[in-house]
Amino acid sequence: MFDSLKSKLRGVRSRFSREFEDTFIEEVSGDREIVSPAPETSSEEISADSQSLRTAESPDKTEPEDPSEQKKEKVAFSAKIRSLVKDREVHISEKKIEGPLQELEIVLLENDVALQTVDAISKQMRSELTGSTKKIGSSIDTMVMDALRDALLNVLGEGFSLTTYIDTHDHPVKVLFTGVNGAGKTTTIAKVAAYLKQKGYSVVIGSGDTFRAGANEQMQTHADRVGVKVIRHQEGSDPSAVLYDAVEYAKAHDIDVVLADTAGRFHNRANLMNQLAKIRRVFSPDIVAYVDEAVAGNDAVIRAEEFNNAVGTDVVVLTKADMDTRGGAAISIAHTIGRPIMFLGTGQEYTDIIPFEPKAVVSDLLGDE
Amino acid sequence: MVNNMENVEARELQMLEQYLKQFTQQVEAYSRQLEMLEGRRMETATAVETLKSLVDQEGPTVLLQIGGGASLRVHVPDTDTVLLNIGSDVVVERTNTETVDYLEERMTEMEALAKKIAESIEQVQKQAHDVAKRMESAYSQAQTRMNPGIQG
Numbered sequence: 463m464f465d466s467l468k469s470k471l472r473g474v475r476s477r478f479s480r481e482f483e484d485t486f487i488e489e490v491s492g493d494r495e496i497v498s499p500a501p502e503t504s505s506e507e508i509s510a511d512s513q514s515l516r517t518a519e520s521p522d523k524t525e526p527e528d529p530s531e532q533k534k535e536k537v538a539f540s541a542k543i544r545s546l547v548k549d550r551e552v553h554i555s556e557k558k559i560e561g562p563l564q565e566l567e568i569v570l571l572e573n574d575v576a577l578q579t580v581d582a583i584s585k586q587m588r589s590e591l592t593g594s595t596k597k598i599g600s601s602i603d604t605m606v607m608d609a610l611r612d613a614l615l616n617v618l619g620e621g622f623s624l625t626t627y628i629d630t631h632d633h634p635v636k637v638l639f640t641g642v643n644g645a646g647k648t649t650t651i652a653k654v655a656a657y658l659k660q661k662g663y664s665v666v667i668g669s670g671d672t673f674r675a676g677a678n679e680q681m682q683t684h685a686d687r688v689g690v691k692v693i694r695h696q697e698g699s700d701p702s703a704v705l706y707d708a709v710e711y712a713k714a715h716d717i718d719v720v721l722a723d724t725a726g727r728f729h730n731r732a733n734l735m736n737q738l739a740k741i742r743r744v745f746s747p748d749i750v751a752y753v754d755e756a757v758a759g760n761d762a763v764i765r766a767e768e769f770n771n772a773v774g775t776d777v778v779v780l781t782k783a784d785m786d787t788r789g790g791a792a793i794s795i796a797h798t799i800g801r802p803i804m805f806l807g808t809g810q811e812y813t814d815i816i817p818f819e820p821k822a823v824v825s826d827l828l829g830d831e
Numbered sequence: 832m833v834n835n836m837e838n839v840e841a842r843e844l845q846m847l848e849q850y851l852k853q854f855t856q857q858v859e860a861y862s863r864q865l866e867m868l869e870g871r872r873m874e875t876a877t878a879v880e881t882l883k884s885l886v887d888q889e890g891p892t893v894l895l896q897i898g899g900g901a902s903l904r905v906h907v908p909d910t911d912t913v914l915l916n917i918g919s920d921v922v923v924e925r926t927n928t929e930t931v932d933y934l935e936e937r938m939t940e941m942e943a944l945a946k947k948i949a950e951s952i953e954q955v956q957k958q959a960h961d962v963a964k965r966m967e968s969a970y971s972q973a974q975t976r977m978n979p980g981i982q983g
Contacts, residue, residue, distance in 0.1 A: 466940055577919040644860060676852060683849040760919055785947055787940050
């Protein structure tokens, strides 16, 4: 999952580290030049000629100095290094991070991260690193990693735990799944049902996709395999009525969660969006989950935003994340629409669904041990 | 009793039929994705080939499609500056070599993804094959029961 992004981020990290190492070396050699003149040197000796000569000399050239001076310089230099190591810090200027930061922005954009999310990450990295001082001896890589981790966590938000929500709210908890055609809503519902069942919750599915031919049967097949009851009406019937019945069934049988399927639709289809608005009124869901493919990248982000504007969204589920090497949608979607990701679909099996935990995702992206 | 058995078989067959339908739909969806991916890969390969061949040409010329099936012969004054959309409609200026590297990397990614999709198709097809075999044996069992005399 997100392999391309992972490897590119590794490259950016080393670019930051190289840049800061250079800062460290420059600062230390700069200090060395100040220390170099021996205190015994008389003012007459500092003529215009010698000054120009010193400028032309490389810092390493020590031959003309006599051995005692060389020793003094060595002592002074090592003392300086010691003091640098013990007391001093290297200052990181905005100029120094500009190059690697630009590289990071390009890497993120190339991996389908939305522009506004790239800006947010870049802004936070800049503010966290610029003007900061690095204790020499502390790891540069750790500092960069921490800044990058904070920036990514900031855009990913807090995540959303469905089980925590169920535990803290009245039952049945009603979850409505919406999204475009072919994103994998029906399969996702089966996976979520299997996940909840495994966690010990009772689940009923409302087969609200009465529009697509065979959707009812598909839902039934999944539910049979997962071992969950499905409430379904005939093809072409009113989805609101199906979902109302599902809720009534859940109430009568003391079921914890109602998972409601809906027909796939695009946000620009007014009649279908009106139908969804009616479903929302009748079903009054606790959670509206928008489902889309992670592989759709930036398109998924744009669609999610438009869907959110049209009918509202509480959480996002990204399917086919195992096929997504870039991770752009996963990183951008929460930040762009301001709603957390609830689950990632990661494969063919019913168990191939993982709750989206920002810290775990960021650790994985940054290759933490 | 016989009726009950027949009901069970009918239900099983119906269920298997659903599985098969579902697997077929999955294969179709994956195949569509694979087709789209292949289209994008071919397009990228064309761009790479064009960029590479432009470098060696003297007075390089390309055909610029302007819509409606019409094209113009266009002279390219600078073959080493490429405007490249890297995502989110952000266009950056890259050299010819950098662009080729970028596009080739993208092609590698697409190939890896295509391989994954092909594997998924194979997996689903295998499942579909198993279901079809089960259906076949269920049908033949049902037929045997309905025509016991033929066997003897």
